[in-house]
Amino acid sequence: MSATFQVIVQPTSQNKTFRLSPTSWMNDGTCRIYPLSTFFPIDGKGVIAAKKICQNCPVALRCLNYALTENIEHGVWGGTSERERRRILKRRVTAA
Ligand code: SF4
8 A cells, every 4th residue: 555645845934034044055055965074174185175165166255254254263164274264364354
């Protein structure tokens, strides 16, 4: 005996709220198909690999801005390493 079900998915106000959240861009990140640990590498080789994935990411700029705004110290975000983000922030402080 078998049964067939039809599932109808309709947008809800809850979905709409999620899409408008400050981090909704993460749903479009190339990294979503990789293990999280890929973007929190333990050595330079891992950083290079993660940055390579970021190169083709459609939300890389938003990701980088988010990491800079939120002062995220660890991991590869927006195609930048921890050290590179520290340099960017330092330059911003110096320029201000
Ligand atoms: S830029 Fe890199 S870390 Fe940021 S969302 Fe894209 S793939 Fe993920």
